[in-house]
Amino acid sequence: TVSEKVALTVVKETGAGVVLRGSRLLATLGPISDELAIYHAGNHRMDEEAQRQSFALSIPCDTPGLRFLCRESFDVGRSHFNHPLGSRFEEMDATIFFDDVLVPWDRVFLLGNVDMCNRIGSATQSQGHSGHQVLTRCLVKAEFILGLADLMVETLGSGTVPHVQEQVAELITQRDILKACLRASEADASPNQWGVMSPATAPLQAGRAQFGRSMYPRMVEIIQLLGTSSLMALPSEADFDAPFSPQLNQYLATDTSNARDRTKLFHLAWDASCSSFSGRQVLYERMFGGNPLRNAMTLFNTYDKEPFRKQVRNFLDSED
Known part of the structure; x- marks a missing residue:
């Protein structure tokens, strides 16, 4: 079938090891990594017929037969002033x-053990530990967006x-919900069967699901709504050294910010919220944990x- 030709599959076992053929998504930072860890993510259950797709392994990134197809880069050597996020944090x-690797x-x-592949995340509590790291990242992003939004409001004088x-209150609420989920996972942590303290997974799953499905896209939308026309036609860093820079300094300043600082903030x-870097961030948060519908199911x-x-x-049985 087509799926068998596309999915990463064990096509042969030899005395030296197993031979893999197929493809795999999504290798963020894969091309500059030393090794790849390849295992079932656990966001859907494999059926018993998937024995040849059931494995966990690791290989160096320079293994013969391994190829990386990269998307277009969002960092083309641009300045930190013009593209403060894309120039620093492109992933x-x-x-x-895999061509017979x-x-x-x-x-x-x-x-070849489908059941163990399906349970690898829950049985080892790796989902909880990785989920704690993920939700910590989500919380930091929420706090960054909140700080950015408040600085924009201060700069534009629109706080009344x-x-x-x-809209800013909505960002505050989202931040506090994520913080509560993270704290709940820590407060309800317990030792696993090997004595390793593991965070509770339910609040982590709740926070992660809402962040990708609704919170982060809404955070980005709020930045757009707060910025409005101030996000359009921004001068570049070089423009402030151009002959017309006096006009920039005159017309782009606000009561609380000079023109250069305002422009630097709104480039951020x-x-x-609007660049190719930000679009990728929204898509990543929506999908990197797996298909949202499948996760909900x-x-x-x-x-x-x-x-x-x-x-x-x-309650229904009570006569009180």
Whole structure:
């Protein structure tokens, strides 16, 4: 089938190791990494027929037969002033092609066991530990967006406008929700079977799901709404050394900021909300944890809802 020709598959086992053929998404920073860890992400369940796609292994990035197809870079050597985020934090994404790649046996950790592949994240608590790191990153991004928004409001002098206050308050609420989820995962942490303290996964999953599905896209939208026309036709860093720079200094200054500082701030707002870098950030947050619909289906099918059904039954059975 087409899927068998595309999906990363063990096509042969030899005395030296296993041979892989197919493709894999998404290798963020893969082209500049030393090694690749390849395993089932756990955001969907593989069926019993997927034995040849069931494995966990690691290989060096210069392994023969390995190819990286990179997207267009969002950093073309531009200045920190003009593109403060893209010039610093570009993360190259790539599709990996495996053309009969030999993986030595000492690099194969799991092979052919569908059940173990499906449970590898939950059984080892790796989902909880990685989820804690992810939600920490989400919280930091939320706090950065909140700080950026408030500086924009201060610079434009729009802090008394009701809808501006409402939008910044929304950012504050989103930040506090993420902080609460992170704290809950730590407060409800417990030792696993090997004695390793592991964060509670439920609040981490809740925070991660809402951040990618609705929070971060909305944060970016709020930056656009707060910036309005101030985000358009921004002067470049070089323009402030041009003959017409006196006009820039005269017409772009505000009561709380000179023209250069205002422009520098709004270049940051542009890079966080309107540039190709920001578009990739929104898409990444939406999808890097897996298909949101599939994740929701997994949550529906695995979450213990019986205690809540019992509450309702008890209420219905009560005659008080």
